[in-house]
Amino acid sequence: MKILFLNSAREWGGNEKWTIEAACGLAQRGHEVFLGCRSRVFEEKSWCEKLRYVKISFSNNLDLFTLLKIRSFIRKNGIEILVPTKQREYFLGGLAAAGIPSVKVAARLGIERPIRNFRNKTAFCSLFDSVIVNSQKIIGTLGQTPSFDTSKCALVYNGVKIPELSVRIREEYRSLLGITGENRLIIGIGRLSPQKGFDLALKAFADLHKKFPVARLALIGTGSSEQEYRALAGVMGIKDHVIFTGHRDDVSGFIQAADLFWLTSRNEGMANVMLEAMAHKKAVVAFNVSGVDELVKDGENGFVVEPEDLTSLVDRSETLLLNDHLRELTESNALETVKNNFSREKMLCSLESLFERLLKQV
Numbered sequence: 001m002k003i004l005f006l007n008s009a010r011e012w013g014g015n016e017k018w019t020i021e022a023a024c025g026l027a028q029r030g031h032e033v034f035l036g037c038r039s040r041v042f043e044e045k046s047w048c049e050k051l052r053y054v055k056i057s058f059s060n061n062l063d064l065f066t067l068l069k070i071r072s073f074i075r076k077n078g079i080e081i082l083v084p085t086k087q088r089e090y091f092l093g094g095l096a097a098a099g100i101p102s103v104k105v106a107a108r109l110g111i112e113r114p115i116r117n118f119r120n121k122t123a124f125c126s127l128f129d130s131v132i133v134n135s136q137k138i139i140g141t142l143g144q145t146p147s148f149d150t151s152k153c154a155l156v157y158n159g160v161k162i163p164e165l166s167v168r169i170r171e172e173y174r175s176l177l178g179i180t181g182e183n184r185l186i187i188g189i190g191r192l193s194p195q196k197g198f199d200l201a202l203k204a205f206a207d208l209h210k211k212f213p214v215a216r217l218a219l220i221g222t223g224s225s226e227q228e229y230r231a232l233a234g235v236m237g238i239k240d241h242v243i244f245t246g247h248r249d250d251v252s253g254f255i256q257a258a259d260l261f262w263l264t265s266r267n268e269g270m271a272n273v274m275l276e277a278m279a280h281k282k283a284v285v286a287f288n289v290s291g292v293d294e295l296v297k298d299g300e301n302g303f304v305v306e307p308e309d310l311t312s313l314v315d316r317s318e319t320l321l322l323n324d325h326l327r328e329l330t331e332s333n334a335l336e337t338v339k340n341n342f343s344r345e346k347m348l349c350s351l352e353s354l355f356e357r358l359l360k361q362v
Contacts, residue, residue: 001026001355003081004074006036006089008058012045012247013191014272015110018158019085024048025348034077036070036089058088061119070096079103081355083132084123085110091119094127104358106130106154110269112138112290115145124148129358132351134158134270135291154354157294158270159347160279162339163252173257177218177243184321185216187258189251189273190265192223192244197264197287197308199225199232204264204310204317206236212318218243220254255280259327260320265289266307275342278302278334283327285316295342301333 003026007019019035020042027033027050035042036054043053054073057066070093074082084093085108097103107128112135115124124131125147132154133139143150179185186205190196198219205217219229219242226244233239248254251273255261261277263286270291277284278295284302286292287309296302303320305312320327 001081001352001359002032002034002077002079003083003355004034004036004054004070004077004079005083005085006056006070006093007042007085008038008056008088009086010039010041012041014269015085015108016041016045017272018108018110020045020047020051021159021344022083022348022351024051025344026351027051029348029352034073034079036073058092061088061091063092067092067096071100074100074103080359081106083108087120090123091127094123098127104129104355104361106132106354106358108132109138109142110134110158112141112267112269114141115148121145121147128152129361130154130354132156132354135294137290137294138269154350156347156350156354157291157342158272158275159342159344160272160275160338161344162279162335165256165281169253170256173253177216177245177254177257179216179257182214183216184212184214184259185218185257186260186262186317187218187220187254187277188262188264189220189254189277192219192221192226192229194225195265195267196221196223197266198229200266200308200310201262201264202229202232202236202238202242204262204313205242206238207310208314208317209238209241211314212321215321216241216243218245218254218258220245220248220251222247251276252280255282258282260285260317262313262317263287263289263292264313268292270295275338279338279342281331281335283320283330283334285313285320287313295337297337300330301337302330 005023036056082105139153233242261282261284263274268290287307288304298304303316
């Protein structure tokens with residue numbers, strides 16, 4: 001198949017990680033895959049030489065030059081599947097493919113978000129042949145738009161690679177963070193922005209630290225709210241026990257160093273970072289947002305608490321940190337869950353099957 005992914009991002013995030021994993025994976029499986037983007041971040045993160053890049057400006061949501069370039073590229077290269085992955089390219093990509101019978105548009109939506117504004121309603125309801133989602137709850141939210149046909153939705157869960165774990169790497173990164181043998185390390189990963197809820201993580205950690213003084217919290221990432229969160233840690237009296245690492249490309253090492261992973265987001269799809277934590281054999285405690293309960297079975301492979309319920313987040317975390325047997329059992333179950341249901345290979349097979357079905361449609 002000839003596949004063109006579109007992603008207009010300038011910065012790296014979960015959606016961009018999914019885009020590069022899907023594009024590289026399909027290229028390695030023998031498909032001719034292109035990625036239309038405006039940032040070199042994808043080339044810097046790529047692990048596949050077979051993926052080919054196309055520079056596209058994506059200047060604005062109604063960029064006529066970009067629209068014409070995408071349309072010309074589709075025709076010239078015989079693109080069969082077009083995959084827009086962000087709001088900016090939904091309308092531009094869908095309109096560029098309109099009227100070309102040989103191409104099918106399978107947009108990707110990886111966050112629980114209602115369809116807003118005229119452009120997106122036009123794209124989702126009239127220009128897309130399929131919408132790739134990573135949780136059942138996203139389908140329900142999309143269905144709130146009366147003119148949208150939810151039968152277009154294709155549920156394709158995120159998939160991650162199972163890493164090789166190393167005691168040496170764990171100790172190296174614990175030392176880097178200043179974590180001693182008696183400390184228990186909790187981590188959160190993502191943009192330091194309101195959506196990811198790290199203000200809630202800091203408030204919960206302040207309560208947990210009173211009960212469990214050897215606990216430490218590391219926040220891996222950067223973003224617009226970083227200074228606000230640093231100030232909040234100071235106000236709450238925990239600044240000496242919270243580590244802000246900034247942006248890191250060596251996330252795997254930090255996950256291996258951890259004893260517990262927190263997902264405190266206010267909104268998600270199927271959080272890649274949580275999947276990665278479970279693939280690293282880590283116990284997770286997560287707010288029940290979007291697809292969390294489709295991945296985490298409460299009390300089995302992790303713990304799920306209601307959004308912004310800081311008391312339950314602290315209680316479940318304290319239980320796991322104090323009970324080594326429970327934590328180790330939860331970690332093993334988490335790893336098995338990812339191996340059986342959320343591997344990268346399973347995700348790629350699902351995408352291939354979807355694209356093949358679309359191409360058979362008249």
